[in-house]
Amino acid sequence: MSTAEAPPPSAAAPAAALPNPTELLKSRSYLALLFLGALIGVPVAAIAYFFLVGVGKAQTYVFATLPKEFGFSSQPQWWPFIPLFISGVLVALSIQYLPGTSGHEPAEGFKAGGLVQPSELPGIIIASFATLALGVVLGPEAPLIAIGSGLGVLAVHLLKKDAPQMASVVIGAAGSFAAISTLLGSPLVGAFLLMEASGIGGPLLGIVLVPGLLAAGIGSLIFVGLDHWTGLTAPTLSISNIPHVGAPSLVLFLWAIAIGLICAVVGSGIRRIALWLQAVVTPRRLLLTPVVGLGVGVLVLIFTEVTGKSGSFVLFSGQTQLPTLIHEAGSWAVGSVILLIACKAIAYGLSLSSFRGGPIFPALFVGSAIGIALSHVGGLPLITGVGLGIGGMSVAMLGLPLVSVLLPALFLAQDAVDLLPLIIVAVVVSYVASAHVAPKLPTETSPSAGSGAPAPGPAGS
Numbered sequence: 001m002s003t004a005e006a007p008p009p010s011a012a013a014p015a016a017a018l019p020n021p022t023e024l025l026k027s028r029s030y031l032a033l034l035f036l037g038a039l040i041g042v043p044v045a046a047i048a049y050f051f052l053v054g055v056g057k058a059q060t061y062v063f064a065t066l067p068k069e070f071g072f073s074s075q076p077q078w079w080p081f082i083p084l085f086i087s088g089v090l091v092a093l094s095i096q097y098l099p100g101t102s103g104h105e106p107a108e109g110f111k112a113g114g115l116v117q118p119s120e121l122p123g124i125i126i127a128s129f130a131t132l133a134l135g136v137v138l139g140p141e142a143p144l145i146a147i148g149s150g151l152g153v154l155a156v157h158l159l160k161k162d163a164p165q166m167a168s169v170v171i172g173a174a175g176s177f178a179a180i181s182t183l184l185g186s187p188l189v190g191a192f193l194l195m196e197a198s199g200i201g202g203p204l205l206g207i208v209l210v211p212g213l214l215a216a217g218i219g220s221l222i223f224v225g226l227d228h229w230t231g232l233t234a235p236t237l238s239i240s241n242i243p244h245v246g247a248p249s250l251v252l253f254l255w256a257i258a259i260g261l262i263c264a265v266v267g268s269g270i271r272r273i274a275l276w277l278q279a280v281v282t283p284r285r286l287l288l289t290p291v292v293g294l295g296v297g298v299l300v301l302i303f304t305e306v307t308g309k310s311g312s313f314v315l316f317s318g319q320t321q322l323p324t325l326i327h328e329a330g331s332w333a334v335g336s337v338i339l340l341i342a343c344k345a346i347a348y349g350l351s352l353s354s355f356r357g358g359p360i361f362p363a364l365f366v367g368s369a370i371g372i373a374l375s376h377v378g379g380l381p382l383i384t385g386v387g388l389g390i391g392g393m394s395v396a397m398l399g400l401p402l403v404s405v406l407l408p409a410l411f412l413a414q415d416a417v418d419l420l421p422l423i424i425v426a427v428v429v430s431y432v433a434s435a436h437v438a439p440k441l442p443t444e445t446s447p448s449a450g451s452g453a454p455a456p457g458p459a460g461s
Contacts, residue, residue, distance in 0.1 A: 037211030138357025148179030260429025267396025273349030318365025367393025
């Protein structure tokens with residue numbers, strides 16, 4: 001979490017009023033924070049692990065097992081309407097009546113800064129679980145970050161009610177690091193995500209970062225250990241057994257520019273849908289959130305009726321479906337991929353407007369699908385298109401260029417060296433283009449909005 005949560009010194013305050021990072025690092029209180037950060041990583045990682053496992057089990061039960069228990073041999077095409085409507089009801093009730101807002105508004109961009117108060121945890125857990133388990137097109141990363149922060153702050157309050165604000169900031173950040181430590185395939189990527197999104201920087205960067213990295217490392221070990229001890233598997237995004245690509249070329253450089261521009265336009269469209277609909281839904285949340293869920297169901301029905309493919313490609317965050325889409329890309333007609341992009345992107349925008357979850361995984365899925373569709377044109381290898389699409393769409397939706405370069409480089413590790421120059425081009429083009437075509441966020445209308453440096457992408461809030 002950001003050190004900006006502590007009250008900033010006034011412009012007239014002398015520089016000496018700022019904490020000295022070296023002195024803080026040597027202090028006994030900081031060593032105590034470091035130890036507490038290590039300790040908090042264990043229960044937070046375990047809670048995050050079982051949250052993810054629970055979401056996966058619930059998805060399987062609701063969409064595969066439950067229809068058979070009602071006597072259907074397979075899931076009827078209209079079935080998604082039921083869980084999506086129920087999700088809208090539960091999320092609306094949670095936001096309306098539980099403390100806090102059940103998490104931040106995902107339409108306003110990815111946010112990782114700020115402390116989550118323990119009283120907000122029930123709303124965050126209920127709303128995000130209802131969103132993720134019942135088929136809405138959002139991911140688990142934002143709820144996990146919020147849950148980790150809230151648990152970290154709770155630990156500080158339980159140990160010392162009058163603990164200084166900095167203690168809550170540091171341990172809240174450590175909790176977030178631990179919760180998201182392996183979701184993106186590497187605790188290092190999670191660390192970069194939190195740093196870039198929350199605006200952590202300056203001389204106090206290391207003070208906040210070190211306990212978080214320690215908690216993330218311990219959290220990764222807990223995830224691995226629980227996989228072994230329980231026989232379960234928490235979902236993480238990994239793409240294996242992909243074909244190798246060759247060295248960059250001028251043609252691929254031009255493709256990187258084109259994909260960057262396409263992703264900026266598509267991302268802008270998704271965000272415009274989300275922000276416009278958010279303004280409509282918010283005053284009538286209890287009535288309209290379930291209706292938005294039904295809208296996602298309509299898109300699933302259109303896709304399955306036209307293509308004959310599984311509705312799961314439109315439902316959910318895409319975290320589980322993405323490897324399947326890439327491995328089976330050769331069996332998809334280009335028209336089916338284009339319809340998938342349209343349905344998934346619109347469902348993504350609808351979900352951002354009203355529900356509670358993270359924007360990362362649907363962005364990766366839509367970007368991959370764009371790359372797959374363009375690979376049918378010729379001159380663009382499939383995996384190159386996927387990597388460029390992931391990078392371009394990530395930065396269009398998140399506004400985090402560093403993380404947007406790291407994500408495709410991590411997932412396509414065996415080709416990272418060859419693809420990295422092209423991914424950087426696609427990310428930069430999409431990032432700059434998004435500054436010109438993306439809608440303004442509500443928080444960007446105020447000069448004082450934001451805790452970090454302003455960015456043209458949605459995370460600049």
